[in-house]
Amino acid sequence: MNRQDEPLSPDASFQHLRLSMVGDVALVEIHTKDFQGPRAGKELGYELATVLAQDWARRIVVDFHRTAFMSSSGFAALFKLVGQAKASGRQVKFCGMARGVMTGAAVVGLTKMVEVHEDRAGAMKAFAPA
Secondary structure (H helix, E strand, C coil), X not given: CCHHHCCCCCCCECCXXXXXXXXXXXXXXXXXXXXXXXXXXXXXXXXXXXXXXXXXXXXXXXXXXCCCEECHHHHHHHHHHHHHHHXXXXXXXXXXXXXXXXXXXXXXXXXXXXEEECCHHHHHHCCCCC
């Protein structure tokens, strides 16, 4: 069994993320300001995959309000998260992207794959039944 298969509590500690539960939504706050280079992207990908592997993480909001820069390897980790979430029937929404991060996400096509909201409240509300 690898670490991703082990049960994780919502208050687990990560290097790049802070995780909490808001109702039935897993709130993933990215705390790293600048994701530069393949190592940071790989670490982010591992931490996001660990969250996604949890049974209680069916609906996920990723909050980028502290992140000012995302390298291509960071965007690759986000693409992987969104793809794996969709494949497993989970919902992911992003929020709080700085202008530069949002521009990068749009250029690489990430914004066509996932809902991006201006703030956390908007992303959380988007999970509410219509």
